[in-house]
Amino acid sequence: MDNSKHTEFAGLKNIVVFDSFWTPFMDRIRTKVIPYQWEALNDRIPGAEPSYCMRNFKLAAELTHSELDYGVPRDTGHGGCVFQDSDFAKWIEAASYSLLWHPDPALEKTLDDAVDIVCNAQQDDGYLNTYYIINGLDKRFTNLKDNHELYCFGHLLEGAAAYYEATGKRKFLDALIRYAECIDRLIGPEDGKLHGYPGHEIAEMALVRLYEITKNEKHLKQAKYFIDQRGQKPLFFEEEERRNNNNFYWKESFFRYQYYQAGKPVRDQHIAEGHAVRAVYLYSGMADIARLTGDEVLKRACDDLWNNIVNRQMYITGSIGQSAYGESFSYDYDLPNDTVYAETCAAIGLAFFAKRMASIAPKGTYGDVMEKALFNGIISGMSLDGKSFFYVNPLEANPEASLKDHGKRHVKIERQKWFGCACCPPNLARIIASLGSYIHSLNDNAVYTHLFIGSEAKLRISGADISLKIKTKYPWEEQIDISFMMSVKTKFKYYFRIPGWCRKHSIRLNGIEQRCAVEDSYALIDREWSAGDRISLVFDMPVNFVQSNPHVRKNIGKIAVMRGPVVYCAEEEDNGRELFRLYAGNPDDIIVRHDKDLLEGVTTISFTGKWEKDWAGDTLYQTAGTVLEDKKIVLIPYYTWANRRAGEMTVWINKMVK
């Protein structure tokens, strides 16, 4: 593998975001979501189903250390899901990120106290999972397939790493290192150990992160074992079922062990299959290992999986996981808009995968997909007031169908408050709170800008400290200003992504139009940079009518409207009911208008389209003869749907075919 293209993303320590689009989201996460989630984790939301999450840790600590008394009655059991510990982990990860860009001693104190509670639950041998501590340690590691033990470990490790990075405090990280060692004593290639791996992946990438903090090879080795062992014959999960009489829920499904991406070795996996979040978490770990070990075969599997997702199984919103059954990938070109799952967490996981693929070697596709997911299928998961959340992000919604069609009952038309199984809200919090770390990556002599987010980064490049500042009103406006500061002139390559949606762009360097070489969709300016150098980019943002590959059954004869990276949709609120009767022609009256008072400030698109008229008479079937009339169509950004009244929504609109 050509590792000259390897880059590392600049971390949150080195970047501050001040972006007209994203800062309000980050502030919502910081001021609303993180505090609300802490209350939720502590069962203090009136009227909401309790989480039990912190109570579980307290109870586990009490059961472990008889002198501890958090006041949890010792005969209450473990509450919530088997993976309830991960809610705390995601929360502390998000909260830690927020400390990096918004120091807050009170919040840090809350985190410190929470870490004390969690660490108190740890067993002498390092084990730390409340479900088994409370329900009986004799059962631990008897159902790696379904009981999320290694998943919770991975999330706790991600949380501990973030907390360490934000505060410099090692307590939580050290606890997780001990837990990793405990796992390593029981699971691994050696005889007498379980030859197992996570049923729900994440530990792989978490261990890589730990390795990157500690530089201790044993963590990398443990991650690599989970990757290498996965899907090897005899199948561990099958043997585990036999040994422990575990259920196999997916026996009758077509994906079977591929639900867990564990039906064959990962290097033999070329099509994205099974549970979508698990899949992209695994692929992220695979990409990490491929980069760190130079494993070409593993890299090729990553490439194939990436291409399969992006060219065959990804919604135009960057969402993935088409099927509610198993929250899973289904098959190539199957992209139903109404029965869709498109879990918020899966789009987030796709951004994780994209970031890691970009780390191996930047290519436009990775930045394009990160951007697509972020501006569409990820933030659609949260209401604009930060108080309610979608798990499922449909591209077509119909209140009557959600109520009366059992196959669409998972498609909600209003975001929900908080969930007993609360994966998406804290996952949203952790990606938005760490958004700064998706902007630039660099190696010794090159900086790549992947996302155009208003920010200032302090980067060390070619032995010098530079500052790289982005100013923009992206995605609403076409202009992006990038400026550099440094104390000494420094030669390095500056690459910036030309978005895949952009057909025409201009680049000025210090006011002078440039013709830049473009490699893998990244424009390059290679020069000796001086303080005050500035780049002005203009990415033309005409309204773009987009269609799907003709293999996509559900989008045939339809278009979606995009402008820049933003996907638009029609809502009942603006267009009335039965949106499926709308037709977009080739309008010559498109109006693009920014409305600062609408939906926290959005650019809307409107034009004259057509509408299939009502019939005279009340029959179901008649000799064909469509009658269309003019109809004004008003579109809003997809991510803002369902923030007004509940109603219909559609991304795809009929087109005229002559």
Next chain:
Amino acid sequence: MDNSKHTEFAGLKNIVVFDSFWTPFMDRIRTKVIPYQWEALNDRIPGAEPSYCMRNFKLAAELTHSELDYGVPRDTGHGGCVFQDSDFAKWIEAASYSLLWHPDPALEKTLDDAVDIVCNAQQDDGYLNTYYIINGLDKRFTNLKDNHELYCFGHLLEGAAAYYEATGKRKFLDALIRYAECIDRLIGPEDGKLHGYPGHEIAEMALVRLYEITKNEKHLKQAKYFIDQRGQKPLFFEEEERRNNNNFYWKESFFRYQYYQAGKPVRDQHIAEGHAVRAVYLYSGMADIARLTGDEVLKRACDDLWNNIVNRQMYITGSIGQSAYGESFSYDYDLPNDTVYAETCAAIGLAFFAKRMASIAPKGTYGDVMEKALFNGIISGMSLDGKSFFYVNPLEANPEASLKDHGKRHVKIERQKWFGCACCPPNLARIIASLGSYIHSLNDNAVYTHLFIGSEAKLRISGADISLKIKTKYPWEEQIDISFMMSVKTKFKYYFRIPGWCRKHSIRLNGIEQRCAVEDSYALIDREWSAGDRISLVFDMPVNFVQSNPHVRKNIGKIAVMRGPVVYCAEEEDNGRELFRLYAGNPDDIIVRHDKDLLEGVTTISFTGKWEKDWAGDTLYQTAGTVLEDKKIVLIPYYTWANRRAGEMTVWINKMVK
């Protein structure tokens, strides 16, 4: 109610069918389906799951009469579904009909012996249900809602009536009269009786049939009680659940007790809801009672339910029941083609309802729907060799989706042999075997011809015996010849349906063009008829491109092709894969060709349409710009799909919209 329009359908005793289209179906039922089903009912099909049906009757008889020994071990339990008795009932009904048009002493002997077995299972008090006889009579009538006791009763009664009509033998009918009396002692309006009704309807129309044989008002009264009591507050099923701790499977569904059409009184029901087969069986019973009692309010409910189905919830194939969840109706204009249920039995039930509505007062819509269901959504349920069956009759099929999409797993792409729960095959047998009884109805001075099926009927009209003969190659050819024979000139009104699909017709009487009055879509010739009088009808049968009401989300921008009453479809076999990429324009090269060697002889339609071309490149999304190329489209009758190789199929095809 204006009962001058009431008519009675001419029964099978008075009609013989010899039709180029239908006789092969009837022969297949007689020579293949009925004998095969008898073997199946007796668990004699090698490799097939046993039915247990006749074994249950034998075991129940042995348990009831200690001297009987059919050789069933007494400790074996009841086998198959709780409603397994109904399989025998449907079989004997179909077999009895076949005796009426094809006397067969050996078959009659088989029926006589079977009746002996079944009647031996009857209890002293008249009770006759093998599930409870075997499992414990103390539990009988404790779950009318779900355990199909009154459903089995109703089917047995239909079977007994048919057997009586075919053979003149009263044994089975008398047994069922005793069973009806047993039920009447336990269920009814009087204090101390259960104020219940069937969870799965059919007893209502079966009791009406019994009344029409016996003229004993008590049977009509019992049927009327089931109709009147249904859905009255307090809800019987709710009380029954409480009393007997029964489960309520549909608690979380939007239809709740309307799954059983039992959430409100039937006269307050105006929208078809819940399990589709149950619904149309109930509506059939309601129509029977409305006709016999002159109940205008009940008749209006029937009208509303009819209109709701036909104008809001019926597939173009005459199939109904859109949703696999609960095999149910869903909501107005919801007609998904790929997740569809469209159970064969439901289309059959719709024909029952149509026939009964036509009995109240003939209108074109009833005949149109009977015809539509018969030529499309009913016979699609059986393979052309009579050996395999569809429960679900999709309007769009895709093998990959059936395999990999959990929401379409019920949509089979190949007909199945026989089912453990075998409702559709014997239901198909009984309607096809009784097809003759759907052709004409009459009252004192008028004859109505509803269906154009080659046949000869002996009818008594205006005090005279006449013979009415139809000769036609319908639905492939446009010409229908009707001739009359009688010994004396007789004055009566002869009405015949002008099909709803027909835009242009001509009528000749004894060679002379007629201009006939048309009432409710029935043309009338009112005259004194003489032997040898003949009518020649020509119903123009151009190829008709049909579209759905614009309220139908799933068919917007699409057309279906019909010719006469026959709905056409495109199959992969003729058109390749990805049928959703086909476009039908306004072709000027339509070829209609009868191919006697194809699919047992069908008329195909072909024309030059369009096809959305492949993209260069391998992306999912691109700026819109559809490129179409010419493509020959070949269509076959819908009912014949899936009789060659398994593959894709679609009824609805994209249309060009300018």
